[in-house]
Amino acid sequence: MARARGMTWEDVCAYATTLPGVEEGTSYGTPALRAKRVFLARLREDGETLVVPVDPDERPLLVEAHRDALFVTKHYENWPLVLVALPRARPQLVRELIEDAWAAKAPKRLVEARLAERKGASA
Numbered sequence: 001m002a003r004a005r006g007m008t009w010e011d012v013c014a015y016a017t018t019l020p021g022v023e024e025g026t027s028y029g030t031p032a033l034r035a036k037r038v039f040l041a042r043l044r045e046d047g048e049t050l051v052v053p054v055d056p057d058e059r060p061l062l063v064e065a066h067r068d069a070l071f072v073t074k075h076y077e078n079w080p081l082v083l084v085a086l087p088r089a090r091p092q093l094v095r096e097l098i099e100d101a102w103a104a105k106a107p108k109r110l111v112e113a114r115l116a117e118r119k120g121a122s123a
Helices: 009-016 059-065 091-105 108-122
Strands: 022-027 030-035 038-043 049-053 081-085
Touching: 009 030, 009 038, 009 091, 022 038, 030 091, 038 091, 049 091, 059 081, 081 091, 091 108
Parallel strands: none
Antiparallel strands: 022 030, 030 038, 038 049, 049 081
16 A cells, blocks of 8 residues: 555556556566556666656656656656656655556547546546
8 A cells, every 4th residue: 555655566556557548568677557558657677766758848847846756867868758766756646647647648538538537526
């Protein structure tokens, strides 16, 4: 179970697989998540760092706002990705990053269905 601060790969998968079309797999030999076979996130070799796609224009703002949990190494500077230190990340932040990445990568019909489902639940 997720704590007030900090998550594990298992916590990430438990949330991500509630999103339509998300499946577990591998990427670069590490555990990964895909949305209908499109890269969604992966665990780095250290077992504690998550790689997640983000809007490149938003990445600096995200990193600035969450310096304790988000960062970018030189290797990832030119890629629209952010690194998440799972032990220091708030679960809500990780869920939002995963859902945003999913919404950008998943087939539009799945995203629209999810939005309609949420709208119906709040009505």
